[in-house]
Amino acid sequence: MNKDINTKYDFNKDAVLLIDKGHHKIYWVGTSSSEAFKSNIYLIKDKREGIIIDCGSRSEFQNTLKRIKQVMPIRYITKIFVNHQDPDVTSAMVDWLELNPDIEIITSPNTNVLIQHYIPDGKEYRYFNTETNPTLTLDSGAVLEFIPSPFMHAPGAVTIYNRHTKTLFSGDIWAAISLEWKLILEDDFDKHKEDMDFFHKGYIAANKANRNFLINFKDREVTNIMPQHGSIITQENVYKAFEYLKDLKCGIDYLRDISDEELSFIVKGKNEIKN
Ligand SMILES: [Fe+2]
Numbered sequence: 675m676n677k678d679i680n681t682k683y684d685f686n687k688d689a690v691l692l693i694d695k696g697h698h699k700i701y702w703v704g705t706s707s708s709e710a711f712k713s714n715i716y717l718i719k720d721k722r723e724g725i726i727i728d729c730g731s732r733s734e735f736q737n738t739l740k741r742i743k744q745v746m747p748i749r750y751i752t753k754i755f756v757n758h759q760d761p762d763v764t765s766a767m768v769d770w771l772e773l774n775p776d777i778e779i780i781t782s783p784n785t786n787v788l789i790q791h792y793i794p795d796g797k798e799y800r801y802f803n804t805e806t807n808p809t810l811t812l813d814s815g816a817v818l819e820f821i822p823s824p825f826m827h828a829p830g831a832v833t834i835y836n837r838h839t840k841t842l843f844s845g846d847i848w849a850a851i852s853l854e855w856k857l858i859l860e861d862d863f864d865k866h867k868e869d870m871d872f873f874h875k876g877y878i879a880a881n882k883a884n885r886n887f888l889i890n891f892k893d894r895e896v897t898n899i900m901p902q903h904g905s906i907i908t909q910e911n912v913y914k915a916f917e918y919l920k921d922l923k924c925g926i927d928y929l930r931d932i933s934d935e936e937l938s939f940i941v942k943g944k945n946e947i948k949n
């Protein structure tokens with residue numbers, strides 16, 4: 675992926691072409707927010723079909739529509755992938771389903787039970803279960819693999835590995851928060867680690883979750899990582915990104931061990947009613 679992308683586009687309004695494989699293209703289509711905590715929305719255009727990866731906040735919906743219209747008719751959007759239930763990356767599904775109730779929502783069962791609460795009047799939508807269908811073959815022949823990333827940070831979080839482009843849509847993993855945002859990472863990776871630290875140490879459950887996720891990439895080549903927040907990590911930094919997660923302490927790794935002695939006030943049978 676060319677770093678020219680960072681200077682070639684107007685990030686306030688353009689759809690940004692990231693990967694072009696003829697019948698299979700990947701675009702960045704948002705966000706317009708100038709805050710440090712901004713969410714990336716991606717679009718896969720496969721032949722005539724459009725799949726949105728993490729459709730973003732309701733406040734982004736109109737901007738996302740405008741960007742997508744630059745590259746394809748909105749009626750060809752048939753699927754929305756949901757990494758996990760957080761409103762900053764998911765709540766616009768309400769608006770998308772209002773526009774087209776036939777859109778299929780792709781996510782894990784654990785996430786699906788929660789996102790139903792976004793929908794007014796409990797209306798049903800078409801659901802693609804990533805646990806029972808771990809892959810999806812698109813019209814062009816490109817295969818998307820759904821790789822769970824439990825507790826990173828949501829229990830039902832699931833990522834996409836695009837076999838055709840070797841792209842990993844990683845959700846909140848490798849998410850970064852910074853005011854000096856660039857879509858394609860240019861800075862040296864050590865600086866980027868600082869931008870990722872806040873999010874990972876605070877949100878990801880534990881180092882064990884990182885390692886359980888990383889093992890998935892023993893035999894899968896990844897040439898670029900597209901997270902929900904922050905910058906896209908290109909090939910030269912992919913292994914540095916793996917290394918970063920491998921030993922990073924996160925979440926409950928920072929909690930202290932509480933001994934039985936400290937908890938001795940919890941006495942067995944204390945609440946039993948005595949006659
Ligand atoms: Fe999240």
Ligand SMILES: [Fe+2]
Nearest residue numbers: 760763846902
């Ligand atoms: Fe997120």
